[in-house]
Amino acid sequence: MEPARPRVLIVGAGLAGLAAAQRLLLSGGSRRFSGLRVLEASGRAGGRIRSGMFGNKVVELGAHWIHGPSKENPVFQLAMEHGLLDEEAMSEENQQVEAGGHPVGPTVCYSSQGQLISSDIIDSMRILFFTLLEESREFLHADKVPVHSVGEYMKKAIVQQMKEWTDDEKTKSLKLSILNLYFKLECCVSGTHSMDLVALGPFGEYRMLPGLDCTFPNGYEGLTNCIMASLPKGTVLFDKPVKTIHWGGSYLEESTGRLFGVQVECEDGEKFLADHVILTVPLGFLKEHYKTFFYPPLPSQKVAAIKNLGFGTNNKIFLEFEQPFWKPDCEVVEVVWLDESPLAEPPGDLKTTWFQKIPGFIVLHPPERYGHVLCGFLAGKESEFMETLTDTEVLTTLTQVFRRVTGNPQLTPPRSTLRSKWHSEPYTKGSYSYVSVDSSGDDIDVLAQPLPEETYNSKTPGLLFAGEATHRTFYSTTHGALLSGWREANRLIHIYDKSETLHAML
Structure with a gap:
């Protein structure tokens, strides 16, 4: 007698959840896994990929760039396959640029006293900052780190x-002010309030791919829309927290x-039974709800x-002029x-x-x-x-x-604004993860570990974890999100490949 087909449920229709669903369906779909469903708390797919309309223009309220668009990047590969990028982004030349994850291009730098700052002093401080930042990646396998962050x-x-x-003292002070600008920028990149919160030892474990960071001309959501279109109608259930x-x-x-190992209870009272649940909710949500979200409670x-x-907040403010x-x-x-100065305590009064x-x-x-649009980035408590x-x-x-900074008191105000509010999003509570001074890369692996933990002779995992915060x-x-979704789908596919082989031998 053929064993019952396993039932899989995915919580969260962000990129990790959609990637897992698509991979499971491509592996044999309904012939192998029965009743695959994705439960999404909000009314839309995409999670922290969110394209929005700013007037008649598409802008990114969530993920902005493909970081490291080159052959190793699966998001870039998918975007190319679906024709979502322009020719320049796909060029071999662009794929080979080592940009280090930071925007490049002509920059104008104003001081708070309304002067343009010389590009020479800006460039020298930028080089110093990023040289030191690279140095801080070199403690990955050190027996001991000189400081924590x-x-x-x-x-x-x-x-x-x-x-x-x-x-002279004035120039030294200016140099420190410029360095402070780059600390703020790095807070946005790392999604943290302060670089004092980012662990030094594991910092070099984060891997940057080559390629000149590129964007989606018609919006990042084009990617999640393509994956959604490949799923059978009704696979994703919306407004199902x-x-x-x-x-x-x-x-x-x-x-x-039938007996099932997992029961998922929704806010509206509906219950779903499954053999396996792939959980892809953001770490910010888990931080707020882990005590009540799981029964029995998670292992210590x-x-x-x-x-x-x-897990920090990085927001954007769009301004149209x-x-x-x-x-x-x-x-x-x-x-x-x-x-x-980065050496001084930052101002404490957020309001002013x-x-x-x-x-x-x-x-x-x-x-x-786009017309004339600026997009500002802002991280941490101020965000x-x-x-x-x-x-x-x-x-x-x-x-x-x-x-103030242009020295033009008559400057016409922006005519409109649009901004993200990721900390206020109840199912996100921030933007993305980083390895804090209280943690290490091992914590990422622990977060990714399925439950019950796989031990000799144990039953198959009922609860699996994916999402960007689970990719080391x-x-x-x-x-990282996409690969984590594939990883957990592959884990289940591998289990049932072995099971089917064994069944065929008996």
Whole structure:
């Protein structure tokens, strides 16, 4: 007699969940796995991939770039297969650029006193900052680290560098202010409030792929739409927030007389039974709900990983101008707040200083598509505070900033604004993960470990974990999310490949 087909349930229709569903269906689909369903808490697919309309323009409120668009990047490969990229992004030349995950291009840098800062001093400080940042990746396999965090390491190195500076005090102060700008930028890249929170030892484990970071001309959601279109209608159930996952038990389905190891209870009271559940919810959600979301409670090691790994907020603010105050070839507008220093305590009053945490604004290109739009990035507590303000308050404050830094008190305000609010999103509670000073790469592996933990002779795992925070070297990225979804789908496929082989032999 043929064994009953295993039933798989996926929680979360972000990229990890959709990738897992597609991989399972491609492996034999309904012939192998019965009743595959994806439960999505919100009314849309894509998770932290979210393209939005800004007037008549498509902009990215979530994931912005394909980081490292080259042959090793599965997001890039899928985007190429589906024809979602322009020719320049797909060129061999672009795939070979070593950009290190940071935007490149012509930059204008203003000071908070309304002056343009010389590109020479900007370039020298940029080189110093990124040289020290690369140095901080070199402690990966060290027996002992000199300090706990990337921030502490870099600040100690800057103090040493300053001993060789022969400038006057004003120039030294300016150099420190510029370095502080790059600390703010790196907070946005790492999704953290401060680089003092990012662990030094594991920092080099994050792997950057070659390729000049590129965007989707018609929106990142084109990728998730393509995956959604490949799934049978009704596979994804929307507005189905999960309340509790009951795992490691034995639940009877009366209509079939079958026993299942997992029961998923939704907020609306509906219950789903499954042999396996692939959980792809963000780490920020787990941090807030792990105590009530699982029954029985998770093992202490898993709880420790959830609590200790970092998960921060990085938001975007889009501003549309009637006319640009920047030159046509400009790609980044940076703002240096004078008298700030990475060696000093940051200002504590978020209400009056939140906007000073914005390191700069990228110019959306090409202007034929976007008009005159700037996109500012803002990370940490200041970013979370910004979410509490009204659009008018944000627009008024940033108009004052632009008038101040350009030295033009008559500068026309932006005519509209749009921003993300990832910390306020109830099913996300932030943007993406990082390895905090309280954690290590081992915590990522613990988070990814299925339950019950696989031991000799144990039953197959009922609860599997995916999402960017479960990928040890590509955490915080869309390709990390995609690969994690494939990993858990492959885990189940492998289990049933072995099972089918055994069944055929008997």
